[in-house]
Amino acid sequence: MSNLNNRQWLFVKRPIGPVDESCFRRVEVGMPEIGVGQIILQNLYFSFDASMRTWMNEGPNYLEPVVLGQPMRSVTLAKIIKSRHPDFPVGEIVMGMNSWEDYSVSSGEGFCQLLPNIPDIPLSYFLGALGPTGYTAYFGMIDIGRPKTGEAVLVSGAAGAVGSIAGQIAKLYGCFVVGLAGSKEKCEWLVDECGYDLAINYKECDDLDGKLAGVFPNGIDIFFDNVGGATLDSALANIGNNARIISCGAISGYDAGENPSVPIKNHWMLLIREAKMQGFLVSSYMHRAVEAAEYLGTHISNGDIIFREHIEEGFDSAPSVLKMLYAGKNTGKLILKL
Structure with missing residues (x-):
């Protein structure tokens, strides 16, 4: 793992008004090793949500502001490619809060959840209708x-x-x-x-x-x-x-x-x-995630709930995709497939 290149988008400027590409800088770093109780995640999808704009501001919020010079973050879907954690086996897919990077290290604490088993649902839905x-x-x-x-x-x-x-x-x-x-x-x-x-x-x-x-x-x-x-x-x-x-x-x-x-x-x-x-x-409701997933999964499968996605592709597109969100140019849940 140590020889892998890990692309990152660093957050380098707090926006005043609309966010744009100048707020970010792309770098490459090496992959660190992990210790006992940690996992390495290969990020597959980034979620783009309106609240991300508030994370870029200083001052009180429900999450700590993104630190200047550190990677931007979003909710992601990721695959476990290395594990030293008994509850997170290699090959499983997890949803969690991770950095804008190819590979993230996690201890499995906080917002990091194995996906529920709901058949015949596109993986990307777990960032949207089932996320x-x-x-x-x-x-x-x-x-x-x-x-x-x-x-x-x-x-x-x-x-x-x-x-x-x-x-x-x-x-x-x-x-x-x-x-x-x-x-x-x-x-x-x-x-x-x-x-x-x-x-x-x-x-x-x-x-x-x-x-x-x-x-x-x-x-x-x-x-x-x-x-x-x-x-x-x-x-x-x-x-x-x-x-x-x-x-x-x-x-x-x-x-x-x-x-x-x-x-x-x-x-x-x-x-x-x-x-x-x-x-x-x-x-505050994530302890009831299975309840919500079962309700939504049933009604989506039955056609009672319609959900529309807008999927862009490519790691290098992340800043421009975020800008697209605030310009209202997406037609559905905005997701970036890496």
Whole structure:
């Protein structure tokens, strides 16, 4: 192993505003040996998720910021090629948080899980519908949203990997589901393939508050929010009694840098509608990963949940693929195949 070249993408500049290729530098290093209780992973796929932008900032977050001069990181699928750990045999595939590199060393602690045995599922799905993406949609909608038949649901970032699954779960519970997306094509996909009742192109909507008032005359019961900012404010203006707002992401502010976020004016609606707004991290639910995987795997196999992937290829493409994510140029869960 010591003679292998290990390509890495180092994180060398904190972005102010949108991330670009200048934030990274490609290097090659040797492969270290491992000790007792460690494994060597050959990374096969990198996952690209909106929250990665927040890891590049200094300041408090749910994960420590990526250290300048160290490799960038993401959730990966990887194959165990050498093991001195009894619970992680050679040849198994694991999902975990690893660096942008060909080979990673792990002790198997923290976020490093052997894949469950679900037949006839593409391997890449374990970064998407059957990985943290699907788990986020599942636990956010089921545990916090608590959908009931006939309730009215709004999903922002609905054509994204998380949002599209969250809305489909709500449909399985018999809800009326509306999605917000940024193009005609995405809106058509939500309705025609994902089964949403309605999709709104927010880029062509001059008065989102008024549009939502017309669509939800009795108020929004569940809002699964991936966007935050002005979109959240419009949804808050239209929530119903005892509404549940699932704060999953705030992608509208990820590139804000030092600029202030959009002020939220309608938070008082939480009070007068006796509503609840709750944030969550999927990492807090990983002890229930098998539950989510079985639910999602069953409904995907049955065709009840549709999932779309966008797979790019090549290790050298990693920085440009990340940039693609924030430009909204992907059409589904964005993954890099090494």
